[in-house]
Amino acid sequence: MKKKAAAAGGIVVLVITILLALDSFMGWNLYGSVMQALDSEAPVIETGSLPSGYQLDSDIILEVTCEDNVDEVCNVEIIGVFDTSVLGNYSVTLQATDEAGNIASYVYNYEIYEGVNPAVYIPVGYYPDLDGLSGEALKSILHNTIKDHTDYPYTSTTTDVWDILRDADEDPNNPNNIIGFYTGLSIPKDCQDTVNPPAFCEMTVYDDETKLVEWNREHIWSKSRGPFEDESDGPAHTDGHHLVAAERVMNSTKNNRFFEDCHDGDDTNIVDRGYGNYTCNIWEFEPRDEVKGDVARMIFYMAVRYDDEDLDLEVVNDPDEDKSLKLPVYGDIDDLLRWHIQDPVDQKEIDRNIVIYGYQGNRNPFIDMPELVELIWGTSDDYQTLSFDRTYNLPYYLKITTDYNWVILNNVSCLPEERFI
Secondary structure: OHHHHHHHHHHHHHHHHHHHHHHHHHOOOHHHHHHHHHOOOOOEEOOOOOOOEEEOOOOOOOOOOEEOOOOOOOOEEEEOOOOOOOOEEEEEEEEEEOOOOOEEEEEEEEEEEOOOOHHHHOOOOOOOOOOOOOHHHHHHHHHHHHOOOOOOOOOOOOOOHHHHHHHHOEEOOEEEEEEOOOOOOEEEOOOEOOOOOOHHHEEEEOOOEEEEOOEEEEEOOOOOOOOOOOHHHOHHHHOOOOEEEEEHHHHHHHOOOEEOOOOOOOOOOOEEEEOOEEEEOOOEEEOOHHHHHHHHHHHHHHHHHOEOOOOEOEEOOOOOOOOOOOOOEEOOHHHHHHHHHHOOOOHHHHHHHHHHHHHHOOOOHHHHOOOHHHHHHOOHHHHOOOOOOOOOOOOOEOOOOOOOOOOOOOOOOOOOOOOEO
16 A cells, blocks of 8 residues: 555656646746745845935935745836935835735835945944943944954965955056055056066056065054964954055065054154155054054954954053064054044945955944944043153152043152052
């Protein structure tokens, strides 16, 4: 009896298989018709990547996609007028209909704004509610939001960091080139860190020198300051949010120097390195004005993304300039905070954040919401130092009240009796 049932089942399967093959070969679409007749599920409109606003007079064609559980092709109709020529808040209805007649609709609200507004590019629901948070509480929730990103190899025959930088740092005026971060030079993508650069890599650079120019990968937070010197040290080594395309000579000049304003009146050994970049003091580097804010926001990102037991990075003031030290700190925080304000987020930085997000699946929150920087680290004025330039006859207890985060006491003498400070 069981054998007869099995044989009957086999015949049924064979008949169905033959019918499906004929259906496909003859183009009858019987299967599709049956599925559509049974379909009661509406298409899904993809809204997660829609920005909350657009720049005034931007040349944008609103394109929205959808997916259906049965139909291979799904189209979205835009009901209403999508226009970027007038400031204000507007809405259109997005509607998708499948072959079975199931309808999905979504009211898309958007703003037309003037200038640069990075917040409109944040995917809906990416960040949790941050209202009322500051300090370590805000830092912690941001860390949990941006951690565990997709990690790519540093060098590979598959998609790697080279590929990401070719995309993220592409010259908007020449898709065959990248823009060197520290120099602003437009360099052919194929002049990437080679042993024998091709002849087309020859350029006139620096002091009108004609030379072969190459670009390579620069860690804004130097990989020795962690350290995370190779891929085995974790994702910080390959994190595109702080890796940039940089002209090779300037990259070597920056080395693992800390960032510093070399022109704020208290610096020595100032050397002009070209293109608006300087070195000063023992081992510090000042980047050109056009990227100072970018540098700051990359450093702040790193201090939040890597804030756990595996790697705990901190932004500090006046770190020890010894280039051989591998402590997980970077500075100077007072200059970085000032640069963050002086060089605000621009469209180039927004676009780069979008590209890296497309690869890694995480974002730099200080590009999306620049105001968060002050809520975590305060302002540049909070990191000034107090100094006494004369000898005081101190009491047994010295109480210093200050709004600053740092109080540095040098050359304090406590003789002839023990004093408490």
